[in-house]
Amino acid sequence: xxxxxxLIPAGVTWLFAGILTLMVLCLAFEEKLHAKKSxxxxxxxxxxxxxxxxxQIFDLSHAAGHMPFYIPFxxxxxILIILGSSLFVDIVSRSxxxxxxxxxxxxxxxxxxxxxxxxxxxxxxxxxxxLNNVTAMIIVGSLTAVSLAKLKQQDKLLGFLLTEGLLTNxxxxxxxxxxxxxxxxxxxxxxxxxxxxxxxxxxxxVATLATFFMAKTVFKIKRLKTDEEKAAAARLVAxxxxxxxxxSKGFFWFSWFMFALLILLxxxxxxxxxxxxxxxxxxxxxxxxxxLLKYRNDVDKNYKSLDWxxxxxxxxxxxxxxxxxxxGVLGMIGQVIAGLIQLGPQAGPMALMWGAAVMSSVTDNxxxxxxxxxxxxxxxxxxxxxxxxxxxxxxxxxxxSPIGSASTVVAVTIIHKNKIKLSFMQFVxxxxxxxxxxxxxxxxxxxxxx
Amino acid sequence: MELDQAASLFRSAWKQDxxxxxxxxKNITLITDxxxxxxxxxxxxxxxxxxxxxxxxxEWTVLTKADFQNVKDLIIACEQSPxxxxxxxxxxxxxxxxxxxxxxxxxDMLTQATSIPVLVLPHLQDKNYANVLENTDxxxxxTDHLSEDQRxxxxxxxxxxxxxxxxxxxxxxxxxxxxxxxxxxxxPDLNTEIAEEKIANQLLKEPRDFILxxxxxxxxxxxxxxxxxxxxxxxxVRSYRELLEKHQIALLVMNTKDGEQLAMHGDAYSIAVxxxxxxxxxx
Numbered sequence: 001x002x003x004x005x006x007l008i009p010a011g012v013t014w015l016f017a018g019i020l021t022l023m024v025l026c027l028a029f030e031e032k033l034h035a036k037k038s039x040x041x042x043x044x045x046x047x048x049x050x051x052x053x054x055x056q057i058f059d060l061s062h063a064a065g066h067m068p069f070y071i072p073f074x075x076x077x078x079i080l081i082i083l084g085s086s087l088f089v090d091i092v093s094r095s096x097x098x099x100x101x102x103x104x105x106x107x108x109x110x111x112x113x114x115x116x117x118x119x120x121x122x123x124x125x126x127x128x129x130x131l132n133n134v135t136a137m138i139i140v141g142s143l144t145a146v147s148l149a150k151l152k153q154q155d156k157l158l159g160f161l162l163t164e165g166l167l168t169n170x171x172x173x174x175x176x177x178x179x180x181x182x183x184x185x186x187x188x189x190x191x192x193x194x195x196x197x198x199x200x201x202x203x204x205x206v207a208t209l210a211t212f213f214m215a216k217t218v219f220k221i222k223r224l225k226t227d228e229e230k231a232a233a234a235r236l237v238a239x240x241x242x243x244x245x246x247x248s249k250g251f252f253w254f255s256w257f258m259f260a261l262l263i264l265l266x267x268x269x270x271x272x273x274x275x276x277x278x279x280x281x282x283x284x285x286x287x288x289x290x291x292l293l294k295y296r297n298d299v300d301k302n303y304k305s306l307d308w309x310x311x312x313x314x315x316x317x318x319x320x321x322x323x324x325x326x327x328g329v330l331g332m333i334g335q336v337i338a339g340l341i342q343l344g345p346q347a348g349p350m351a352l353m354w355g356a357a358v359m360s361s362v363t364d365n366x367x368x369x370x371x372x373x374x375x376x377x378x379x380x381x382x383x384x385x386x387x388x389x390x391x392x393x394x395x396x397x398x399x400x401s402p403i404g405s406a407s408t409v410v411a412v413t414i415i416h417k418n419k420i421k422l423s424f425m426q427f428v429x430x431x432x433x434x435x436x437x438x439x440x441x442x443x444x445x446x447x448x449x450x
Numbered sequence: 451m452e453l454d455q456a457a458s459l460f461r462s463a464w465k466q467d468x469x470x471x472x473x474x475x476k477n478i479t480l481i482t483d484x485x486x487x488x489x490x491x492x493x494x495x496x497x498x499x500x501x502x503x504x505x506x507x508x509e510w511t512v513l514t515k516a517d518f519q520n521v522k523d524l525i526i527a528c529e530q531s532p533x534x535x536x537x538x539x540x541x542x543x544x545x546x547x548x549x550x551x552x553x554x555x556x557x558d559m560l561t562q563a564t565s566i567p568v569l570v571l572p573h574l575q576d577k578n579y580a581n582v583l584e585n586t587d588x589x590x591x592x593t594d595h596l597s598e599d600q601r602x603x604x605x606x607x608x609x610x611x612x613x614x615x616x617x618x619x620x621x622x623x624x625x626x627x628x629x630x631x632x633x634x635x636x637x638p639d640l641n642t643e644i645a646e647e648k649i650a651n652q653l654l655k656e657p658r659d660f661i662l663x664x665x666x667x668x669x670x671x672x673x674x675x676x677x678x679x680x681x682x683x684x685x686x687v688r689s690y691r692e693l694l695e696k697h698q699i700a701l702l703v704m705n706t707k708d709g710e711q712l713a714m715h716g717d718a719y720s721i722a723v724x725x726x727x728x729x730x731x732x733x
Contacts, residue, residue, distance in 0.1 A: 093451050099459050135451055142456035150464055235467065241659075244463035305451075413453065 008328040012055050016327035019048055023320065028363040031403065037364065038312035045319040052323045059326075073322025074315050077281045078183050083311060084284025085177060088262065089131050090305045091291040095255035096245035098127065098135075102143045103242040111151050111233025114216065114223045117160060120144055121212045124164045125204065128171025129178045130263060133407035137168050141414040150236050158420050159219025162427075165411030166434050167211055169398045172407075173391065174204045177266060177280065180314075181369035181394040188373040189387040192270035193280070199388065203445045207438050214434060251294060262287045314366070321370050334375040341386065349389045349450070350443055356393025357439055361400030369394045385450035392442040399435040402427040462652070466599070468663045470671055473604045475503055479511045479533040481524065481556075483543045484574075489514045496537055496571070499583040499729075502611045521559045532566055539571040540726060553722055561706055561722075561732050567605065569701075570722070570730045578727045582700060586610055590617040590680075590697070592690065592704040593657055594717070599705075602733060603664050606703045609731065612674045617697060618664060619680040620657035621689040627653065650683070657681050687720045694725065703731040 023044040026033060030040060049070055052058055060069055092098075105123055109115035120140055127136030144160045172179035176186045176196040186196055215221065224230045246252045265283050269275050275283065292299050324330050340355065341348040360368050372390045376382055398405025402412045402424055408431075415422050480496060482489040489512050497505065511533065518524040528536060542556040553561065553570065561568050572579050591606035593599050603618065610616045627650065635642045661679040668675055680693055694702070702725065706718040722730060 090451065099456075099463065103460075103463055138451055138453050138456045142453060143460045146457065146460040146464060235469075239465050239467040240460075241463050241465050244465075245459050410453065417453075 008055075008057055008326075012057065013328040013332060015051070016048065016324055017329045017332060019044060019051075020320070020324055020329055024363050024367065027367065028403070036309045036313075038309045038316060041313050041316040041320055041367075045316040045323070048320050048323040048327075052327060055327075057323075057326045070319050070322060074318040075184070075187065077187055077279055078180075078318075079311065079314055080279075080281025081177060081183050081284050082180065082314065083306070084281060084286070084288045085132070086306055086310075087288035087302060088258075088284060088291055089135060091288070091294065091302055092255045092259055093131075093135070095251045096243075096247070097252060097255050097259065098131070098139055099143075099245045100242045100252070102139055103240045103244075106143060106147050106240055107237050107242065109237065110230065111147075111237040112224050112230065113151075113153055113156055113221050116147070117163065117216060117221050118212060120160065120164060121167055121208060121215075124167040125171035125174070125208050128168045128407070129174035129204075130259075133168040133172045133179060133405065134410055136171065137165060137407040137410040137414075140164050141411060145414060145418055147237065147240070150239070151233055154418070156219065156221060157418055158415060158422065159215060159221060161411050161415050162430055163211065163215040163219070165408045166215075166399045166431060166438075167208060168407035168411075169395050169405055170204055170207045170211060170438065172405075173200045173207075173395050175200070175266070177284075179395055180366050182391055184366070184369045185373045185387055185391050185394075188377045189384075191387065193266045194268075194270070197267070199449070200391075203392075203442060206445075207441050210437055210441060211434055214437065218430075218433075255291075258287060258291060317367055317370060321367070321374055324371075325374055330371065330375050330378070333371065334378065337372070337375055338379070341383070345383075346447055349383065349385045349446060352386060353389035353393040353443065353446065354439065356390055357397035357400065357435070360394045360397030361404040361435075365394040365398055365405065383450070385446055388446055388450075392439075392446065396435060396438050396442060399431055399438060400428065401431070462655075465659045465663055466656075468600060468603060468660065468667045470607055470667060470673070471600075471604055472608055473601065474534045475608060476508055477511070477531075477533040478503075478508050478535045478537060479513060479528065481513045481536060481538040481542065481560075483515045485516070486512075486514050492574070495580075495583050499585065500537075500609070502586055502609060521556055524556060525559060525563055528560070528564055528566060532564070535567050535569060536560060536564075537569045537571065540573045540576075565707070568732045570732060572727050572729065576727055582727065582729060584700070585614075586700050587614040588617070588697060588699050589614065589701045589703060590619055590694070590699045592702065592721070593618055593620045593660065594705055599660065602703060602705055605731060605733060607668065607673060607675065609701060609703070610675055615676045615678055615697075616668075617678045617680055617693075617699070618661045619690070619693055620661070621682055621684050621686050621693075622653045622657075623686055624683045625685065627683065654681055654683070686717045687724055690721060691724070694728065699728065701729045701731060704733065706732045 023040060026035070026040045026044075027037060030037060033040075058069060102123055105119040106116065109119050120143075124136055124140045127139060131139075141161055141164055144164065145157060148154055148157050148160065169179075173182070174197065176182050176191065176193045182196065185191075191199075224233055262283065265272070265275065266280060269280055269283060292302060295302055321330070337352065340351045343351050356368060356372065369390060372394075376386055376390065395405075398408060402408050402422075408427075412422060412427065480489070480493050482492050484492065493510060493512055497510070500508075513524070513527060518527055538557065538560070540557065541552075541554040544554055552558070557568070557570060560566075561570075572582060586609050589606050589610040591603055593602060606616055606618070630649070631642065631646050634640045634645045658679065658681050661677070661681065665677040665679070668677055682689060684692075702721070704718055704721060706722070718732070722732065
């Protein structure tokens with residue numbers, strides 16, 4: 001939305017900065033507050049809009065009569081991509097294609113722990129890249145717990161689940177739609193699906209290999225030794241029936257086709273006439289509605305499966321950021337970031353990436369990415385490496401602490417469900433070396449590419 | 451997709467597998483309450499009936515009425531040198547052939563105080579005695595899915611004549627199912643309609659999957675058996691009676707031990723005292 005820059009009194013800016021800080025702190029301690037994200041950002045949005053209007057920080061001269069003036073604050077393209085993709089993935093997952101792939105790879109490993117870790121690592125990265133990090137962790141983490149229990153290898157469960165949790169945030173870097181920070185920053189920076197992929201893929205490959213070999217060493221994952229052990233393990237994993245969750249073969253193959261077609265269209269969206277103007281959100285929603293035809297008389301259960309907390313979180317968060325922008329708070333933070341960037345052509349971007357990583361390890365990476373995207377978007381002659389510093393920092397920071405990302409929260413939940421004790425600090429102790437190596441590789445990669 | 455949904459999906463995808471391992475049936479003890487001459491006749495008829503074991507592969511011992519005076523003596527005799535299988539008949543030391551609701555004190559003790567499989571034949575004076583002891587062409591195994599089903603099927607396979615029919619039967623108790631659905635119907639958080647449909651499907655799916663695994667494995671091992679699955683909802687004893695009336699079963703194989711305890715579990719005892727005219731292998 002176009003808005004005129006108004007002179008905002010410093011006291012008002014500081015008041016709104018205080019409101020933003022309070023919101024960020026509440027998001028960091030959401031578990032302790034027993035409050036969902038959308039409620040925190042929703043209440044903040046209500047307060048911020050009320051106070052903003054009371055202090056007359058909004059320019060209402062361009063507001064359309066039929067639409068509240070704060071509605072254009074929301075990035076509807078981002079909302080549509082998330083809404084459409086979530087709905088599409090939920091319907092497609094009912095066909096059994098994801099569980100089928102996961103079980104096929106489990107069988108392929110013949111129950112050998114090293115192969116199993118390798119296949120689950122690949123699966124985690126791919127699922128995180130093309131579904132979302134949380135769904136990837138739920139599918140691969142659940143299968144890991146079941147398969148290691150059947151193989152009587154529960155002592156390795158902690159290592160497997162931690163590795164998978166850490167890899168969700170690596171896989172989340174692979175494509176423009178792999179994680180919410182990617183969508184937000186990518187949209188703002190105007191990065192196409194394929195440009196994103198070609199930039200991120202080499203890093204994802206190297207970081208996945210590094211994480212796998214580190215995990216194999218740190219968690220002492222070794223191959224089976226005797227032929228008897230190998231035969232017994234192979235027989236046990238052969239008992240997994242990949243077709244168990246497939247109710248309809250036709251729907252199963254149709255889902256594969258639609259899944260592949262959606263990825264292809266995402267990849268080609270920026271060059272395809274007609275689609276180019278309609279955007280990724282249109283594509284995601286179109287495919288969701290096409291798949292809903294399968295459950296045309298019973299769509300309620302599909303709508304129920306949507307993460308409404310996440311959707312309301314985005315909508316209200318965008319409102320909060322819109323208010324903060326107009327209250328001068330983002331400009332104030334932008335000055336700090338500009339100071340960081342001025343540290344030098346190499347030190348500046350690195351400071352931004354590592355700073356973003358540390359910030360997203362203690363609070364949600366989505367508001368951070370949204371805020372930084374807005375700030376960087378308002379800067380002139382921007383070094384393109386800075387966009388990537390935000391993307392890498394916001395994603396990889398999730399690997400530093402158990403609350404750093406939604407997928408690591410799921411990993412810890414599965415760990416606790418399996419009666420394995422893991423405190424906050426134990427997680428940090430185990431995860432920090434991995435996150436450090438991943439960030440060092442990212443630093444080297446960005447310096448090399450730009 | 452939620453965490454619990456994914457975990458359920460993968461737990462369901464893991465099927466109990468089956469690998470046939472012929473149970474040891476080398477040492478067999480026949481227990482009778484008759485003299486040596488009559489016991490020899492009984493032995494001959496039992497050996498004919500169990501021809502599938504092969505005469506050269508099994509060593510038979512016969513305990514006649516001279517070898518034990520009471521239950522305690524019999525238990526000691528069996529436990530001193532435990533055989534792989536005990537063969538005897540109902541109501542040992544009782545001439546009343548129509549005694550229902552009991553196996554007789556000797557059999558009660560043998561089946562509950564020892565862990566040796568017992569093949570229980572009809573009473574010697576039962577009118578069907580000679581007819582049912584012709585061969586083991588049609589054997590029914592009751593898969594209860596409580597424990598040791600693998601072993602149960604192994605015995606069924608071992609005792610079915612090659613070229614014969616092996617019925618793998620499972621009756622899911624409708625009474626228990628209804629009881630749980632009634633409880634679910636009183637819990638507002640649980641959708642009764644979905645629970646009713648999904649639980650019923652899952653209860654029947656598990657035995658079907660296991661039977662399918664058995665069928666595939668036995669076919670791979672080329673044992674020349676026709677495996678027939680019989681999976682249904684019903685009243686346990688009544689439904690088994692209907693299945694037995696429908697098919698010419700020569701031997702019924704079932705688990706009798708419930709977990710750690712040696713006492714016979716409820717359904718097994720009901721079946722054991724009900725089907726007096728049928729040879730029963732009680733594991």
